[in-house]
Amino acid sequence: MAQDTAARILEAACDLIAEEGIDAVRIARVAQRAGASTSLVHHYFSTREELLEQALIHSFERAGDDRFGVAGEVAETAPGTAALAEAIRESLPAQGEQEREWVLWVELWLRAVREPDLRPVANRLYDRYREWLAAVVRAGIAAGDFDPGADPEAVADVAMAVLDGAGVRVMLDDPGVGAERARALVAAAIAPMLGVDPDALA
Amino acid sequence: MAQDTAARILEAACDLIAEEGIDAVRIARVAQRAGASTSLVHHYFSTREELLEQALIHSFERAGDDRFGVAGEVAETAPGTAALAEAIRESLPAQGEQEREWVLWVELWLRAVREPDLRPVANRLYDRYREWLAAVVRAGIAAGDFDPGADPEAVADVAMAVLDGAGVRVMLDDPGVGAERARALVAAAIAPMLGVDPDALA
DNA sequence: CGGAAAGCTGAACCGCTGTTCAGGCTACTC
DNA sequence: GAGTAGCCTGAACAGCGGTTCAGCTTTCCG
Numbered sequence: 001m002a003q004d005t006a007a008r009i010l011e012a013a014c015d016l017i018a019e020e021g022i023d024a025v026r027i028a029r030v031a032q033r034a035g036a037s038t039s040l041v042h043h044y045f046s047t048r049e050e051l052l053e054q055a056l057i058h059s060f061e062r063a064g065d066d067r068f069g070v071a072g073e074v075a076e077t078a079p080g081t082a083a084l085a086e087a088i089r090e091s092l093p094a095q096g097e098q099e100r101e102w103v104l105w106v107e108l109w110l111r112a113v114r115e116p117d118l119r120p121v122a123n124r125l126y127d128r129y130r131e132w133l134a135a136v137v138r139a140g141i142a143a144g145d146f147d148p149g150a151d152p153e154a155v156a157d158v159a160m161a162v163l164d165g166a167g168v169r170v171m172l173d174d175p176g177v178g179a180e181r182a183r184a185l186v187a188a189a190i191a192p193m194l195g196v197d198p199d200a201l202a
Numbered sequence: 203m204a205q206d207t208a209a210r211i212l213e214a215a216c217d218l219i220a221e222e223g224i225d226a227v228r229i230a231r232v233a234q235r236a237g238a239s240t241s242l243v244h245h246y247f248s249t250r251e252e253l254l255e256q257a258l259i260h261s262f263e264r265a266g267d268d269r270f271g272v273a274g275e276v277a278e279t280a281p282g283t284a285a286l287a288e289a290i291r292e293s294l295p296a297q298g299e300q301e302r303e304w305v306l307w308v309e310l311w312l313r314a315v316r317e318p319d320l321r322p323v324a325n326r327l328y329d330r331y332r333e334w335l336a337a338v339v340r341a342g343i344a345a346g347d348f349d350p351g352a353d354p355e356a357v358a359d360v361a362m363a364v365l366d367g368a369g370v371r372v373m374l375d376d377p378g379v380g381a382e383r384a385r386a387l388v389a390a391a392i393a394p395m396l397g398v399d400p401d402a403l404a
Numbered sequence: 405c406g407g408a409a410a411g412c413t414g415a416a417c418c419g420c421t422g423t424t425c426a427g428g429c430t431a432c433t434c
Numbered sequence: 435g436a437g438t439a440g441c442c443t444g445a446a447c448a449g450c451g452g453t454t455c456a457g458c459t460t461t462c463c464g
Binding site for chain 2: 020021023024103106107109110112113114116119122123126127130154157158160161162163164165166168169171172173174175176177181182185188189190192193
């Protein structure tokens, strides 16, 4: 199955990008991990550049689907403050799986700076993320947890920015900003916009 | 002069890192731009890895000195709200020179994730940055512009995180987050912590 | 069955680039 | 003036790794 093999190659490429850095990725190693020959990799992706670009695209489309849902629906288990706190927590690079995503994310940033072709990929993921967060905020407003005058989009933008900025520092093992401190910074930034106490978002 | 030549090589390396990406940097090109031979580069830096690492360190020590002052003093031209607004504005990747610094910054993030040796470089710059912003906030409190109960360190941490997160999106040409929107996000995040109106930080 | 298309492979090619080596030039010291 | 140390160079080496190529096997279809 062509689709299957190509996907396996892309997965292998993503793994290696996260592990060793996009520029350290060698076609031979991708092939090896995917159980294929280098020629087969070239059969599906004419050039190394194309392989890497497709790998990033593949990764982020799939990551977006996983996290934000294919249809974009919000998990309505517990709308309100708790749901927002949960959303924040699972966005930070605390556990292993998220660490991988974060590394890929920073790789994409850097690559997209120089390759405008990739920017829409990043922008699209930001859009979905923003929409997802804004929906959580809206649900919280509807549930009466937040100030009805709050601007969900603005809150989402601020939250994403703090998450990105603080997340990087967590990844860098900054002694001043661990996972818990990062969470507190997000809460401190958006709580006033929602008219709640920062501790409510813990 | 040995010091001089080594510095010239490091400068050339930084330029190329910013322009083409750290992994695309070729010793021959560094040498060319520095007006030297590849052998001379190896005379000062035994290996390519060492050259690149030293270049990043050189860049950020110097950047910190330029921006935050060697002695760490705060420019006291206009303490208070205006000073903070100015500090925010000049931290964002708006103009050309800042763009270069931002690219190098993201390169450092990515490299430091995989090379723990570099993390102290990043952490140190964050420390200086944080101290600088906190001093601006303190000056504003002393001037009576901000809530006396505000926590300067917390404000600085939140501001840095939003600046980083929003700055990346500016660099990615995100249609939703340009330089002005980025500035507004920082203001929205920290204004409540300072007890001022976000518009005051425009 | 015949044949084309798709999936896949091993081996060879070859250009790029980090690194090394042998030595030249300058400048300073005894 | 001889020696020595530092600065610097051109040329050659060597290996990595992307890419190509010729051809094998399998599948699909008329």
